[in-house]
Amino acid sequence: MADNKNGREAQARNEERRQRERAIAEELERADESEPPVDPTELAYFESELETLEFPATAAEVVATVGGHEIESVDGTYTVVDLLPDAEVESFDSPAEVRTRVQRPTIAGAMKRVVEAAGEHQSATFGTSQRDGYERTFRELRTIDADDDDEGIEVIADWIIERIHEKETLPGSRDVRRRAAEFCRSNGYSVRNDEWLGI
Structure with a gap:
């Protein structure tokens, strides 16, 4: 990448995405779950989409913003609206909390x-x-x-x-x-x- 402002910003975004993928992969390995895995790259991109929201956010706000986003697991493809309630009673403090729920x-x-x-x-x-x-x-x-x-x-x-x-x-x-x-x-x-x- 070119050593200019755009190149440096792209490198920073890529590094942040890689760090997020590593953190997600480590978390999935630690979780003693039999649930079929969702690809860490998939979850990292999803989490970055959530950054447009202001947290804490209700489940209804998350669904309204990214409800159509598809998440692929070994079992199949789900949309966020399939996984989160369109309700005000449930809220999330961070994008990571939403990611943990949908994984x-x-x-x-x-x-x-x-x-x-x-x-x-x-x-x-x-x-x-x-x-x-x-x-x-x-x-x-x-x-x-x-x-x-x-x-x-x-x-x-x-x-x-x-x-x-x-x-x-x-x-x-x-x-x-x-x-x-x-x-x-x-x-x-x-x-x-x-x-x-x-x-």
């Missing part, structure tokens, strides 16, 4: 459905720890049920949504874990008492 498409899609169902009922509000508990339960199901088309994640997401519609409130995190453990055991998956689902 697990199966779990993100299930959480989108739950958040949108909760948004239909004023009394069904999420606390951060409850949301994290639901997501961790989905991650555990993904690990256990990785070979069965994520049936467990769909079953538990459906169960949560049914409870929201019936009782107009979110089931507790322990109830969700208990239901997930019942699903696992009834389908021949072992769940030990010292595991997250082992209630």
Whole structure:
């Protein structure tokens, strides 16, 4: 590249993108996930698109800005609108937080459905720890049920949504874990008492 202002700016952008790709790749390696990987380059470009937003940003703002962006994983191609709820109740503090959410498409899609169902009922509000508990339960199901088309994640997401519609409130995190453990055991998956689902 030419040693002028444009060349230096291009080099700086390329270096920043490479650093972002390395950070994403390291994070994906550290995460003990069975979710099919999303290419770190894909996530780095996506994260750079998010820089047009002012953070903290709601999920609805993210969807409005980059909802049509496609993210390819080993399982298939998803748009951001498939993975994030078009809702004000969920917010993100940084582009990295959005990237972390969409790098697990199966779990993100299930959480989108739950958040949108909760948004239909004023009394069904999420606390951060409850949301994290639901997501961790989905991650555990993904690990256990990785070979069965994520049936467990769909079953538990459906169960949560049914409870929201019936009782107009979110089931507790322990109830969700208990239901997930019942699903696992009834389908021949072992769940030990010292595991997250082992209630």
